[in-house]
Structures are given as C-alpha cells and as structure tokens.
Amino acid sequence: MTMSSIPSPRQSPRQSPPHYLRHHRLRLALHRLKDGGGHPLLLLHGLGERSPATLPAEYASWPGPIHALDFTGHGESDLPRGGGYSCEFLMADADIALAHLGPCTVAGRGIGGYVALLLAGARPGEVRGAIVRDGPGLSGGGGAARSPYIPVPDLNQLAPPDPFAIAELANDVRPPSYASSFAMLASQHSDLDTPISVCCCERPPWLAAVMELLSLEPVALDQALQQYAAAAGAGIRPERESA
C-alpha cells in the first residue's frame, strides 16, 4: 500500500465542495476526485476516516470518474444525534451514492470494504465489483456472541468522526455466515466472474469465510481495478460504437 491511500486527519482544503445527497434526515457528502465519462469508481473510507482530499495515486489508472463518500458521522457528512450505527446503515449510505451514480465499482478501506461486500450482495446488478482493502474497522467486533457490552462514548472528543460511530462500529459482530450470505448473493446474481476482490492482508473470520466460500485468492489492487474496468468497458462498448 502506498502512503497516499492513508488520509491525513488534517487535510488540505478541497478544491471543490462536495455534492450532497440525502439519506433520510441526514446529508451525505460525495466528493468527486476525478472527472471524466465512463464507468465510475466509488471509494469508501475506513472507520473514523474521511474521504481523501485528492485522488490516491493507486487509483490514477482508473479510466472513469472517481467519487468518494463520507459515511454518516464522518468527514463532511452530517453528525446524527445519539448514535445507533450499524454496518447495514452504512450500506444504505453507500446505496444512496449508488442510486445517484448508477452502476459502479466500489472499493472500500477497512469497514468500507465490509460495506462494499454487503452492498455487492444487496445490489448485485449495480455493484460492478467490490474491492476489500486493509484499513480501520475491517474486523469489527469478532464473529460470534460476546459478553453483553453497552458502549458509552466520550462525547468530549472532537467530531467528526462521531464518537458513537467509533464506539459502536468497532464492536459490531460480524458472523462469518452472515458475511457469506452476502458473498453468495453477489456470486449468484452478479454477471461478473469475480464480484468480490480481496486486496488486503488482514483476515478477520468473516473475510476468511467469504474467501473460502467463493474460492478467492488475494489479488493486487491494480489487477482488481483492471479487471473491473475491462468488464465495464466491455459492457459499454456497444453504446460507444453506436454513438
């Protein structure tokens, strides 16, 4: 991984304001990191992070436009009151962006990688490949029952990121069979050969189960990006030719 993929907590100001999307009562910030036509790439950040201010170098070869979403309680998206986070809700955040952008490839760091997997299972026709990358919140709170615990965050922390997001999403349980259900949905209903690409070193139980289920080997990010860009290119070529 290159350093450029790790967002700094104090970033230089962005060159253009984000596009705001509405998720129920909350406003989500969608940043455009690269202009252009063609098949879009959507970046999802890790837990406690925010979208990068500039395009990370490792995505420079992507042929289409590149967008990055700030999850609820992160970056320039709204801070909800009183917590209540779940990865399913973050999936709905990403789905709002998907509705706005249309079919796209999704690459997520940490918890964003888990969300990319969930979304690939939920919207197998619209997510044209999900890429799981290392980053904060990739593991979650383990795969099985734990002693009941009621996280009470320190609300004196500066926000964003929302201290409730950190407290609740660092401990959410991710049963391997639950993640596998989404991987199976993606595999069964996507027309891509490999709808999930694992481009990370960390192997939480949910990810190990997904890799086992779909017989996935880890791949380099470049390779995953090329594969999805090529699949999208093949898909849109007839339209371009007719134009």
Place this chain on the structure above:
Amino acid sequence: METSEASIDEAVWTFPGARAPDRRRWVDASGLRLAVYEWGEPDATPLLLVHGALDFARTFDGFAPLLADAGYRVVSYDHRGHGDSDHADLYNWVADVRDMLAVADSITREPCLAVGHSKGGSLLVQAIQALPHRFIRFASIDGLPFRSPHADSAVRERKSSLTGPVIARWLDARRRSGELERRPGTLEELAQRRARMNPRLSHEWLCYIASHGARRDEQGWRWKLDPAIGVGGFGPMRVRWMTDRLPGFPIPMLAIFGSEKEPMGWDATADDLMPFFPATTEVHRMQDVGHFIHIERPQETARRILQFFGA
C-alpha cells in the same frame, strides 16, 4: 361532519381503569430528548417499566397505576422514535439499551426493579447481563425471544429475512425514507389499523391509546411513531446468543407467558425456554391470553409481579 368526528375523538379519550401519569419529564439521552412518565409517589421504591416495539409508555395507562397504587414509583418512557420522544437519525439495539440506561440513571444509581414487555423485556435482559449491579429483580411480560423475533429493526435477523429481495426492499425504503410519513385518519381509523397488530385488544382501548400515541394536524390524526421505523430489517444479531446466556442470568427473574400466538409476539413459549432458566427464575403461565398480557389481564399480571417483587 368534522364536528361529529371531533366529538367521537373526544369521547374515546377515557378508558375504564386507565389513568394518566402523575408526572411527566424529559431525559436527555446523548442529545435525544426522551419523554418520561411517572405514576406513584416520588419517594416510593422506583420501578423501571419498559414498553415493546412500536408501543409507547401511555400504553401502560391501565397497568402502571396498579403497581403505583401498591406503593411503587413507576417510571416509564417512550423509546427513541416512539411516542413523544425525539425521532432519531439512526436506530439500533445498543442505542435503545443506552437510552434505557439514561432513563434508569435519571431515577437512581442504586440497583432497581424492572419490568419489560416484549422488546422492552429483551432490552432489559441485555442491560442486566451487561450491568447486573444496576438491577435487583426483573419481570418479563412475554419479553424473551426464542426462535424468530419479528423484524422491526435492522439489527435482527430471521433466517428467512436474508434474501436478495428483502435486502433490496429495505434499501429501497431507505432511499425513499425522507418522503415517508404516517397516513392520516380519524382516531377510529387509526385504531382499526392498529388492530391488525393488536387483534385481541378492544376497539375502545385502541382508540384510547391512539388518542395518546397519535397527534392531530389539518389532515387528521397520525401515529407519532417515526415513519422510518417498521419497514423491516435484518442484521447479524442472533437470538440464540441471548438464550444461551439465560442459564447464567444474574438476578431473580419472573417470566410471564401467555398462551395465544399473535402478530407482535416473540413466538417463545415457556416450554421452549424452560431448559435455559436458572433456578432463580419463576415462570408464570396465563391461559387464553395473547402477547399483550398486561393489557388483557392487568390485575392478574400486576398481582403476580407485586408478589414477586415483595418476596
């Protein structure tokens, strides 16, 4: 026409045995304002009373006074998004438990008695397992899940719920959630709609609770319940995790069960759960009663709970 509808609305604002709370106050739960209601003397022994999914504290108007009149300070509240409490941006199980503990903190930091109906019982089970020093005795009114909880939030899973269409439908609802609002009607119409979830409760009672659980605007009455709640859901939580911990339940429990299955019920019977109860759990079965045991049989339910708390 409008006058007669209004007079019907006014006419059902009372119900035999129902009594409004003696006091009402607010609790700030991490920035959300929760409506809190009390019956009984302020210096009496406190008792936390927690409602179930899609309900609100005033559904205890018939039951809570029976406990209060026996010498308790009965404290209930509306969950986030329910009744008069704030609608939240996000809903999940742990936030509901944290809200409940904020209300408990507002009552006492000493260990206290607790009664929970339906989801309120399960929230208490988790809070008691996490913080056993905060509670003395716990009464569950059909508040223990076994196999399949009804999917009213995004943090629970039924085996059949995790299918592509169910997930897509939930996401579609999230995409539209900003446009959702409760359908207006007369109080009688709201009561008739609610009867689908509460088929065993009388129309007069449902009109009574509609008069507190709904508010009127130019178009009519609408339930106060956040429209974002109740569009189904799924998630990685397994009921089995709660059941498997019951043998180690840390305080005495009274588990009350009805005999009749209902749309809002947990589908958990005393027989299902008997193998999991420790010796400190008392089980009380009531015949010919559904999920809303304390509404169908307030006297018997209160009598049994008072006996348990007085022991």
